[in-house]
Amino acid sequence: MLYYGGTDQQSEDIYIQSWIWQGGEGLESKNQKVLDEILESHNYDQTAVIAIMQDIQKVYRYLPEEMLCYIAKKLHLSEAKVYGVATFYENFSLEPKGKYVIKICDGTACHVRQSTEILTEIRSLLGVTEAKPTTEDMMFTVETVSCLGACGLAPVCTVNDVVYPAMNQEKARALIQKLKEGAGTREEAADEN
């Protein structure tokens, strides 16, 4: 991200400062309680910052900025450091995600078995795009991944980390329909496999 014609590093510094400023306020007490419990379960250990973020993301499906500021303070880490960790790992998201996170594998094994058609079908059914991957009602987020580690089952997609093997467009349509009708919990999504 480039600002004001500066260098990439300058731009990144400005972006981090902006992020820190925006995230300094607004943590609700109920959320603070959840964070305190997560931090407590890791003994406020700085070296567990990744595991702490994973636990936060499990609860909220992304890492809200104000929560990163809060854990930085509690772990005695700089906000820039915590932000750096959150942006380094692609499994972490700073953007809110839908209730059902659908990942379509576009690794080689899946790609040669028409994963692109499945992706196009699902995006079309949900009215999302690469630039706008989450539906307005926050029910679905559609993402691509490079390999889900299940190449023998290609083409593969996952819904909230539950694997759906040997997909095709017809199965994709049925899956989306089922999720829309069920519209239940993330655990129910897992049970549906």
Ligand code: FES
């Ligand atoms: S390439 Fe899709 S699971 Fe490996």
